[in-house]
Amino acid sequence: MELARPHKTNGLGVQVEDTQICVVMVGLPARGKSLIAQKAQRYLKWLSIDAQVFNVGTYRRTDNPQPTADFFDTSNAEGERMRRAAAEAAVADMLKWFRQGGIIAILDATNSTKERRRWIKQCCDAKGIETLFVESKCDDEDLIMSNILEVKTTSPDYKGLDPEKAAADFRDRIRNYEKVYQTIDEDENDLTYLKIMNVGKQVIINRIQDYLQSRVVYYLMNLHIKPRSIWLSRHGESEFNLHGQIGGDANLSARGELYAEKLPALVRESVGDDRPLTVWTSTLKRTIATARYLPGEYNQLQWKALDELDSGVCDCMTYSEIAEQYPEDFAARDEDKYNYRYRGGESYRDVVIRLEPIIMELERSENILIVTHQAVLRCIYAYFMKKTQEESPWMAVPLHTLIKLTPRAYGTEEKRYDAQIPAVSTWRGKGSVAKHEDPIETTEMLGGGKDGKTDVSKEKKEEGEVAVEGVEGH
Numbered sequence: 237m238e239l240a241r242p243h244k245t246n247g248l249g250v251q252v253e254d255t256q257i258c259v260v261m262v263g264l265p266a267r268g269k270s271l272i273a274q275k276a277q278r279y280l281k282w283l284s285i286d287a288q289v290f291n292v293g294t295y296r297r298t299d300n301p302q303p304t305a306d307f308f309d310t311s312n313a314e315g316e317r318m319r320r321a322a323a324e325a326a327v328a329d330m331l332k333w334f335r336q337g338g339i340i341a342i343l344d345a346t347n348s349t350k351e352r353r354r355w356i357k358q359c360c361d362a363k364g365i366e367t368l369f370v371e372s373k374c375d376d377e378d379l380i381m382s383n384i385l386e387v388k389t390t391s392p393d394y395k396g397l398d399p400e401k402a403a404a405d406f407r408d409r410i411r412n413y414e415k416v417y418q419t420i421d422e423d424e425n426d427l428t429y430l431k432i433m434n435v436g437k438q439v440i441i442n443r444i445q446d447y448l449q450s451r452v453v454y455y456l457m458n459l460h461i462k463p464r465s466i467w468l469s470r471h472g473e474s475e476f477n478l479h480g481q482i483g484g485d486a487n488l489s490a491r492g493e494l495y496a497e498k499l500p501a502l503v504r505e506s507v508g509d510d511r512p513l514t515v516w517t518s519t520l521k522r523t524i525a526t527a528r529y530l531p532g533e534y535n536q537l538q539w540k541a542l543d544e545l546d547s548g549v550c551d552c553m554t555y556s557e558i559a560e561q562y563p564e565d566f567a568a569r570d571e572d573k574y575n576y577r578y579r580g581g582e583s584y585r586d587v588v589i590r591l592e593p594i595i596m597e598l599e600r601s602e603n604i605l606i607v608t609h610q611a612v613l614r615c616i617y618a619y620f621m622k623k624t625q626e627e628s629p630w631m632a633v634p635l636h637t638l639i640k641l642t643p644r645a646y647g648t649e650e651k652r653y654d655a656q657i658p659a660v661s662t663w664r665g666k667g668s669v670a671k672h673e674d675p676i677e678t679t680e681m682l683g684g685g686k687d688g689k690t691d692v693s694k695e696k697k698e699e700g701e702v703a704v705e706g707v708e709g710h
């Protein structure tokens with residue numbers, strides 16, 4: 237007997253419980269499928285749509301952690317049997333997940349034959365689950381090479397192996413897949429599919445049926461997998477930061493000015509070459525002033541969507557004033573910071589929704605530097621680093637620190653550059669009231685958990701230190 241599924245709403249409050257979609261990745265190895273799958277999941281979860289990647293490679297690895305290319309040769313009966321078993325196990329788990337109310341599953345595998353695709357569709361049809369096939373095709377040798385490089389250096393299949401041997405083996409594996417690969421063609425026109433050529437150069441869409449499918453398709457159409465980075469910075473310390481006041485449109489403090497002056501050198505050090513960046517700021521004075529010494533060849537754009545979380549009636553107040561004048565609101569915000577909406581203002585959830593076009597534009601773009609605000613930066617960071625809604629509003633984002641994020645096939649790599657210019661900490665732990673007479677002066681505070689404690693030893697990232705958010709295997 238099927239269990240009744242709980243009611244679900246997506247990030248926009250739209251009821252989506254009637255639609256469940258299995259996004260079936262299709263494509264040869266090294267065509268960016270895992271990257272597309274991971275990104276789609278991250279995007280959907282960020283928008284509060286329950287999404288999960290089922291990676292057949294992970295299931296295969298339980299029996300066969302580091303197979304050589306022969307394993308993927310279709311004349312290898314034992315290899316074929318094991319690969320089929322891995323696909324069946326992944327699909328079984330996926331269907332179980334759907335029964336528990338999951339909304340969008342992404343089946344990440346090559347799914348390279350018509351027969352395999354037909355089987356997946358039948359499994360899903362039988363349970364009333366829609367299928368959306370996403371084929372990633374690529375004949376751009378440079379793109380393939382950079383994917384091979386990425387996989388051989390990051391895939392668990394090649395962990396500990398000589399990189400040259402790993403690359404040669406991986407190429408053989410691709411050749412084995414090429415022997416049997418069938419692209420989606422006219423025979424399969426009854427399928428709902430999206431074909432992406434050279435990641436974004438050309439797309440073909442067939443039989444998209446509903447709103448949720450079109451949202452997924454629109455996002456995937458905007459993706460590219462060219463190597464690039466995104467730089468994030470808060471504005472320099474503001475006069476309001478000095479006094480512990482939130483919101484407003486204050487000028488930079490003297491130390492904030494120093495950060496603005498140092499930012500070009502910090503960016504240059506982090507970029508490493510002379511490629512120009514595009515700079516996005518909010519429309520508020522403190523971000524525009526922070527970006528004003530960046531080189532003239534950097535194109536600058538101001539986005540209203542990057543303005544700080546609107547604190548409504550509490551705008552310009554200190555946390556202790558809010559706790560005094562609106563004690564219930566103060567407590568309610570601590571209780572559920574992501575969903576709490578300031579009277580006449582916004583919640584973090586509202587900010588995420590207004591940031592969706594920013595994320596879409598970021599996905600379409602290459603190297604962007606965003607100078608924005610604490611709450612907005614937390615939301616953007618949460619998207620790239622897969623932070624939960626419980627965690628993200630409490631993350632410490634220090635002033636005078638440049639964050640470099642580099643999307644990779646297996647997660648986003650992070651590097652932080654500390655400008656070494658002191659600033660107050662604007663981070664407030666749950667339940668505490670930071671008094672503006674007593675601002676905490678530090679450039680060290682990078683941690684911060686739900687309980688308001690800061691585990692600096694665990695969270696602190698020195699200049700140049702690299703951290704990668706965790707992702708599932710290939």
Ligand SMILES: O=P(O)(O)OC[C@H]1O[C@@](CO)(OP(=O)(O)O)[C@@H](O)[C@@H]1O
Binds near residue numbers: 545
């Ligand atoms: O959600 P919390 O933790 O209150 O942080 C957001 C606050 O951060 C601040 C500083 O306290 O950001 P910003 O420095 O960008 O102005 C406030 O303006 C804003 O209301």
